[in-house]
Amino acid sequence: MKMGGGPKQFGIDVEQVPELLAAIKTAGLQFAGFHIFSGSQNLKAESICEAQQKSYELALSLAQHTPEPIRFLNLGGGFGIPYFPGEQALDLAMIGQNLKQIAARAAQEMPEAELILELGRYLVGEAGIYVTQIVDRKISRGQTFLVVDGGLNHHLAASGNFGQVIRKNYPVAIGNRMGQGEKETVSIVGPLCTPLDLLADRMELSVAKPGDFVVIFQSGAYGASASPQGFLGHPEVIEVLV
Numbered sequence: 001m002k003m004g005g006g007p008k009q010f011g012i013d014v015e016q017v018p019e020l021l022a023a024i025k026t027a028g029l030q031f032a033g034f035h036i037f038s039g040s041q042n043l044k045a046e047s048i049c050e051a052q053q054k055s056y057e058l059a060l061s062l063a064q065h066t067p068e069p070i071r072f073l074n075l076g077g078g079f080g081i082p083y084f085p086g087e088q089a090l091d092l093a094m095i096g097q098n099l100k101q102i103a104a105r106a107a108q109e110m111p112e113a114e115l116i117l118e119l120g121r122y123l124v125g126e127a128g129i130y131v132t133q134i135v136d137r138k139i140s141r142g143q144t145f146l147v148v149d150g151g152l153n154h155h156l157a158a159s160g161n162f163g164q165v166i167r168k169n170y171p172v173a174i175g176n177r178m179g180q181g182e183k184e185t186v187s188i189v190g191p192l193c194t195p196l197d198l199l200a201d202r203m204e205l206s207v208a209k210p211g212d213f214v215v216i217f218q219s220g221a222y223g224a225s226a227s228p229q230g231f232l233g234h235p236e237v238i239e240v241l242v
């Protein structure tokens with residue numbers, strides 16, 4: 001998800017920054033540093049390295065306009081996690097090497113600057129699971145639906161309605177039947193009266209029945225906090241820290 005470059009609702013256009021820095025000086029405000037955020041959910045280490053290099057170069061070129069030395073340089077985040085089939089975990093070694101080079105340069109070129117990374121889902125996404133209980137099993141024209149007691153109201157991202165262009169299934173399992181041999185193809189749907197309330201579309205899962213628990217992995221980021229919990233008045237999700 002690209003969040004920098006071109007016309008954007010975020011931040012300050014680069015070409016306006018020198019004027020802004022001058023205004024900061026005139027106003028007698030204390031300048032601390034730059035916060036540059038170029039995107040989110042990136043699984044290509046090379047493009048994260050490129051974005052970090054470019055962000056560093058940008059800050060360096062703007063340093064000539066700053067009223068005081070740069071004390072903080074936030075290079076953003078963007079470290080993705082694998083959600084969908086075929087996606088690979090990020091190659092951190094390459095990013096580490098790149099940051100080492102940037103840090104060595106910064107030590108010379110902006111010695112007062114503390115370098116900052118701003119990670120979200122990479123820190124917590126894989127640490128959280130969403131659990132919802134099957135309340136009904138329905139067969140409609142040959143397709144099996146397992147209806148659960150929570151849906152897009154608790155986990156908008158897993159329903160595919162939070163930035164996905166083509167809907168894909170999050171990793172899902174029947175939590176109390178892990179390793180069970182017998183499988184079937186089912187769709188997991190929430191209790192809301194909208195076809196958007198779909199948590200898994202025709203996935204092969206362990207055969208399950210009402211009372212069983214559906215688990216959605218990779219749910220520690222952009223879960224409850226990114227979901228419309230008030231929509232249709234169902235109970236709110238319960239968050240448990242273990």
Ligand SMILES: Cc1ncc(COP(=O)(O)O)c(C=O)c1O
Binds near residue numbers: 037077119122
């Ligand atoms: C300014 C800023 N910082 C951090 C994040 C966290 O991003 P992510 O969860 O992709 O690491 C975002 C997400 O959009 C953001 O806009």
